Amino acid sequence: MTTLTIYPDKDPANPDLVTSDPAEIAAALNKVGVLFERWKAGAELAANASHEDILAAYKAEVDRLSAAEGYQTIDVMRITPDNPNKQAIRTKFLDEHTHDEDEVRFFVEGSGAFYLHLGDKVYQVVCTRDDLLSVPAGTLHWFDMGPEPNFTCIRLFISPDGWVANFTGDKIASTIPAFGESVAA
Numbered sequence: 001m002t003t004l005t006i007y008p009d010k011d012p013a014n015p016d017l018v019t020s021d022p023a024e025i026a027a028a029l030n031k032v033g034v035l036f037e038r039w040k041a042g043a044e045l046a047a048n049a050s051h052e053d054i055l056a057a058y059k060a061e062v063d064r065l066s067a068a069e070g071y072q073t074i075d076v077m078r079i080t081p082d083n084p085n086k087q088a089i090r091t092k093f094l095d096e097h098t099h100d101e102d103e104v105r106f107f108v109e110g111s112g113a114f115y116l117h118l119g120d121k122v123y124q125v126v127c128t129r130d131d132l133l134s135v136p137a138g139t140l141h142w143f144d145m146g147p148e149p150n151f152t153c154i155r156l157f158i159s160p161d162g163w164v165a166n167f168t169g170d171k172i173a174s175t176i177p178a179f180g181e182s183v184a185a
């Protein structure tokens with residue numbers, strides 16, 4: 001289930017907000033300049049859908065967003081629990097970083113959590129099927145796909161280089177509950 005949890009960065013055991021209401025999630029994220037939308041595929045996807053099938057199912061939405069924002073490179077990322085490199089892939093995204101362009105992800109299946117470090121708050125956005133999240137360039141954040149990752153998402157980039165991170169060296173990601181963990185009571 002799509003969920004937004006807003007943690008005080010110095011007191012993550014006491015979240016300020018926990019909601020699964022898509023309208024409330026969109027409103028809270030919009031206030032801090034983050035785009036959140038819900039999309040629906042134009043066709044039902046088979047369990048073994050190819051990357052081409054996935055892009056075709058969401059062509060109208062991807063084309064609309066690409067035209068509006070100038071995205072040039074579009075790909076599909078699929079990570080499953082049987083991936084032998086899942087831990088290395090997970091670790092790659094777990095440290096706080098920024099990008100020189102927006103990080104845009106549309107979840108086709110499964111789930112993963114984006115953590116946005118905005119001021120003295122950390123916004124954990126657990127994205128699931130049909131969620132589009134656009135994190136503005138320069139935003140401090142990290143991504144956690146969990147210990148048994150299982151998701152497919154469409155990624156949109158302006159640069160042909162794709163995903164390029166500028167790591168901050170801040171260890172805040174280790175102080176906030178990881179994806180799949182609950183806050184201690």
